[in-house]
Amino acid sequence: MTIVDALSLDVLAGAVTVIVGANASGKSTLLRGLARLLKPQAGVVTLDGRDIAALPSKKVATVVGLLPQQPVAPEGITVADLVSRGRYPHQGWFRQWSSTDDAIVTEAMAATATLPLAARRLEELSGGQRQRVWIAMALAQQPDILLLDEPTTFLDVTHQIEVLDLLLELNRTRGTTVVMVLHDLNLAARYADHLVVMRAGAIIAAGTPAATLTVPVVLEAFGLAARVVADPVCGSPMVVPIGRFHGAATSAGSE
Template identity: 55%
Template sequence: MKPTLVTDNLTLAYGSSPVIEELDLIIPKGQITVLVGSNGCGKSTLLRSLARLLKPQSGSVLLNGQDITSQSTRKTARELAILPQGPVAPEGLTVMQLAKQGRYPHQNWLSQWSSEDEEMVEWALEVTGMSSLKYRPVDSLSGGQRQRAWIAMTLAQGTDILLLDEPTTYLDLTHQIDVLDLLYDLNAEEGRTIIMVLHDLNLACRYAHHIVAISGGKIFAQGRPEEIISEELVRNVFRLNCQVIPDPVFGTPMCVPHGKGRLLRSNRLTVAGG
């Protein structure tokens, strides 16, 4: 049975200032859920709490019906894996050594390193395009390569739930699409439940089955992209005027910001006309 992840009246805070308040959320099993919202709205804070990295001020996160804070770290790590923002590897650690850390939750004094562990690590390195760099120190890599090395470690953990905070950070457009395609395939082929924070709303609409738009520490809207993404939502959640049109390739909602476009276009026409 696929694991379940829900929040019950969840309030998260740093000090006395609430970031998320009384949140009830059900993560759809076997789907890709993307958390979106403006900077500081609580997306990453919520993701950290779902991964048992931040203790609730009140309420709870339930994994398979049990409070996640009452479960052991090892047990939780066999069910879900998280890629946080800006992880830092110890100096001199190689890509291979980093990827192997993803298998530690599966080790104990009775079950040491196995052929299955080796296969999972090699697979994770292969699908992230890091096999040729596996003996390189992580701190010698470019930003994009380091990000892919961390994603390899997360995949090597072999969990049914993946939580990723901005997995496309530091990646150029080609590698952004490669990573999101990989996650989409993992979901489609293996039924993994994937929860991501993405800043790019158009990519979120393209890859998500379920979008959760957060504003002011609460859920502004949630559902399928085509059901909830609108000019009104973008205006209220992101404080941005835009036009929402169908993506010409996939038909999913695509946000075209108004921004300063007319002013820039006017200036260009003035310059071109002398």
């Protein structure tokens, strides 16, 4: 079954790219293809101009980090042990675990507010706590490119903002290229340098949030009648759904 068809995407180095679209539009499939978890039937995914499928797995793992939608951990593993696994791609015959690795793991847990949970087992944590631990593991990997499939899942609004601020800080201070799937259009518009809108396995719009998130695009991608106004906090596009009981007569309008 073909899910994503005839799709071409350039991920901008050093930018935050956010992929949005309705359920089953192909967002997660695209991300898995970029991470080399899925092999395209045709075409190629390239990393620095080279076919990613031809590169050694460990080499890819030191450059590309992935946080999938539903990650699985070994039973009984502690938070500290899980986050430490983010350093495994950097180990080898001539590069063994060091105090530098300890420092990086501690920094990743501190950045995600999971350091107090270090000795806890993962299954003892709430959904939001577990999500922050997985993000800490991805940070500990210190990849050049970080791919995240709905990283705000299970998080309340406060922790959603904290996680997205953390990813933006990582991008701005370390130059990490971030590609993530988000459901919240307004958060996507606020945090994205480059916004990609998908529908039925195809990209129907891509560019800056201001150029991309328009009334016609929202209607085509989501079947949603809405107004698009300026976010009063940062000026990014803000989608205001209309619904059947709140001014449906003005559904074509925008500001």
